[in-house]
Amino acid sequence: MSMNINILIEDHSPHQNLHFRPMLSEDLDAVMRIETKVFSTPWHKSGFETELTLNRFARYYVLCESDKVIGYSGIWVASEETHLTTLAIDKNYQRKGLGSLLLKMILAMAYREGIAKISLEVRPSNIEARRLYAAHGFKVLQRWEGYYRDEDALIMVNENLDEWGKELAHRFDSPYENPFEQE
Numbered sequence: 567m568s569m570n571i572n573i574l575i576e577d578h579s580p581h582q583n584l585h586f587r588p589m590l591s592e593d594l595d596a597v598m599r600i601e602t603k604v605f606s607t608p609w610h611k612s613g614f615e616t617e618l619t620l621n622r623f624a625r626y627y628v629l630c631e632s633d634k635v636i637g638y639s640g641i642w643v644a645s646e647e648t649h650l651t652t653l654a655i656d657k658n659y660q661r662k663g664l665g666s667l668l669l670k671m672i673l674a675m676a677y678r679e680g681i682a683k684i685s686l687e688v689r690p691s692n693i694e695a696r697r698l699y700a701a702h703g704f705k706v707l708q709r710w711e712g713y714y715r716d717e718d719a720l721i722m723v724n725e726n727l728d729e730w731g732k733e734l735a736h737r738f739d740s741p742y743e744n745p746f747e748q749e
């Protein structure tokens with residue numbers, strides 16, 4: 567698998583050496599340390615393993631400070647639509663603009679794949695995430711009753727990736743190369 571994306575983000579003060587790159591199996595212990603702290607119903611490690619190895623529609627990325635994984639996110643890419651499956655920032659790094667940065671990188675990734683629409687599910691009680699998504703062009707489209715064991719889900723959609731994804735898309739190599747394509 568070619569892993570040619572490793573973007574150094576130089577302008578995110580006060581953080582030094584921030585990198586955005588595809589998630590690797592070796593990252594999963596660090597990912598799970600964050601996952602189990604920030605989600606009330608965390609994924610199992612095997613769920614991430616399946617996504618990384620068996621789901622050809624899945625693209626997962628990590629945000630690192632130097633070598634340390636401090637956030638991650640994933641999308642499923644279909645022909646016309648992307649679905650954001652997860653997004654998290656280490657508790658010690660929250661409220662510093664990094665969730666916003668990671669989401670922007672994800673929107674740029676989807677944009678580079680030629681997709682105009684991205685959707686996600688979020689708990690109505692997750693005010694932080696809802697604000698983050700709303701600030702990046704997502705609107706609530708529907709409410710799915712009982713989606714989570716203990717709560718409904720809001721379906722939020724951003725249908726203007728050509729507007730929102732453009733901002734950081736220039737950071738990726740041009741012409742576009744899919745880092746997940748088998749060589």
Ligand SMILES: CC(C)(COP(=O)(O)OP(=O)(O)OC[C@H]1O[C@@H](n2cnc3c(N)ncnc32)[C@H](O)[C@@H]1OP(=O)(O)O)[C@@H](O)C(=O)NCCC(=O)NCCS
Binds near residue numbers: 605656667687692693
């Ligand atoms: C949601 C999450 C990724 C935000 O990450 P973050 O790095 O703290 O976000 P940022 O610092 O970039 O903040 C971006 C915006 O999110 C919103 N936000 C973030 N934390 C917030 C909080 N505690 N209260 C209210 N709004 C908040 C704000 O709108 C903020 O913009 P502002 O700083 O201009 O007010 C992070 O809280 C997290 O990992 N949560 C647990 C996992 C999760 O719920 N993921 C979403 C699953 S759908």
